[in-house]
Amino acid sequence: MDSFQLPIIKKRLKLSDASVAGKIWDKHRANAQKIAEHYADAKEEGFARYAWRVKNCSKWLEFDLLNGEEDTLQLKLKDTRFCRVRHCPVCQWRRSLMWKAKTCKILPQIINDYPKHRWLFMTLTVKNCHIEELRLTLNQINKSFKRLTELKMWRFKGWVKSVEVTKGRDGVSAHPHLHILAMAPPSYFSHGYISQAKWVDIWQQCLKVNYQPVVHVSAIAKHQDPEIIIPEILKYQVKESDLVADAEWFLELTRQLHKTRGISAGGVLKEYMRNLEEKSEDLVNENKQTQADEEASLCFTWQATLGKYIK
């Protein structure tokens, strides 16, 4: 929510002038337009449908106007129509916000249930692959990760795994990797601590490759809240700049990632995650309750030629 002063409610008001979040909306929506064009240019039946859906995503935004502090007003998203296409920049942004909100809500419960456990953040990578081999490579990574979790040395009580894919600099390759947030037993650092070099060896064995893969492991300090790492884990599967950069790469990415899973959980965190998944996928707002001091509502529409939302 953002605040703004009353006098600026005028005709042709730009959302970006009314709210700091307006610029963010404009950016994601402009990228959605590019994605819709990528799909439209593909001339494939399935992609034509995506093109139409993304093109019509969040074309208008209705905000509640709420009383803020010191005579300011605040905008709170009330209604819109999302396309829910997986790689739509607006929808993936809203989805990441929704997951972040959901997870931050449940985290105190996990910490309460396992107060002495420590958290580790891990990145497991493989060499870049050709974008047309992404699905195969992801299968290999996921199988290798399963192998890793079945080893005796894997003493984590629970973990969340997210798959990220970035675009290789050569324009035809992809860099798939895993981000893991793992919950370690209190004894992890005194008994059975595993060095970074050892992790590289273990991950290499699980991958069954003849090179040393890049691995990063860092412990979240005792006094630090694991919440700080959640945005990293639940950030976009593919960066928006990579989605829009190259139509061919993007279309192949869509084919390769079709029906693959982005985020999953294991160990005791699986149950917490299941509870989250069962809740509805509300991309408008996590807190639906209407506020008593509701003033009125404002509607902004997307002006493609200006690249802005305007009242």
Ligand SMILES: [Zn+2]
């Ligand atoms: Zn969308």
